[in-house]
Amino acid sequence: MTQKELEIILTRQLASYLATPIFIVDPDGSLIFYNEPAEALLGRRFEETGEMSAAEWATLFEPRRVDGTPVATEELPLIMTLKSRTPCQSDFWIVGLDGRRRHLDVVAMPLLGQASRFLGGVLLFWERGASP
């Protein structure tokens, strides 16, 4: 596996200390890490899912709007952020890998490193509510 950029390593280390759920992707959108609070919302430990491509994670959690319509991959805030390199936010329902539905607020931010290198993005979650 190739060496991660320092800023990404530090972001992971910060995320591992925070109680805020965080999901980190590289510039291609591949998931490279999510922290323990995110594991609780996504329903599976990162060690079990491992890294995965954008095409995989974008559909894995079955994101749906409040009205029940599916959120297309290109409409997901993190995917939009990677494309535009600007912040995006939204709320939607997901189905965690533990089978539970959760209503999440999400904020996606681009990660820019030293010399303005584009390193990917982070997604911050906030749980609004859950249904069994």
Next chain:
Amino acid sequence: MRVTLWGTRGSLASPGPDTARYGGNTVSAEVWSDDGHVLVLDAGTGARRLGASLAGRVKRVDLLITHLHMDHIQGLGFFAPFYSPGLEVHLWGPASSTMSLRTRLGRYMSPPLFPVRLRDLPCDLTVHEVPCGKFHIGPFTVDATMICHPGPTVGYRVNVGKTSLAYLPDHEPALGLHGPLLPDGWTSGLELAKGAGLLIHDAQYDDEEYASRIGWGHSTMRRTIEFATLAGAERLVLFHHDPAHDDNTLDAMTRLALAAEKPAMPVSLGAEGERYDLAER
């Protein structure tokens, strides 16, 4: 490739009888290729004697700075090649996200901190913002990567043919970790050090000291040995000695760290004047 240490001390120069064996000058090292090209790594106070030793021996000097903390740049104003009219000097180092390298250096190399400005030096000076990734200087292939230390800081790997040096004088790869260092790309600086013939690495603290200095950007001796082992380095030099550690303290710390970690590679304390000849494998 031949590597000589001219300054091994971190943070603050610490001359005196208690530090005479390992040296009191702050960090600076010299790297010669077999065909007579020279790199200077960092310009702590050790760079004064190093620079003087180059007089009349070279037509070009490349000085690679890892970062701009004072123990890495205080020797700049006393670096003899700067005052050699027409000598080609290339100064490499990291920019910040808001200031150029020249501007950052100018904060030290200008009144009131220093009487001579960079622009007034008589040498033929070129300042390069070091690119992340590989670049070439004469026969040297240099790889620069941002590493974990406060402020923009790079580590260097220098290759000539099949010989390699990894130089990470200020580095805290274990920041935020409680267990072992992480493999698979998640440990800062590991790629630079992988399989290096010689690894020169920060080893400023013992475990007890580190507990109250987390985030200061430095390593313990034990973490450094762990890092070298994970990287598969062939030889490790413990570097950037704390100014409060005299020679006997350094010896005692090293004995304890070696007993605890039992490294497979040779490990020694960096000492001023120590020379390492790296042969082709």
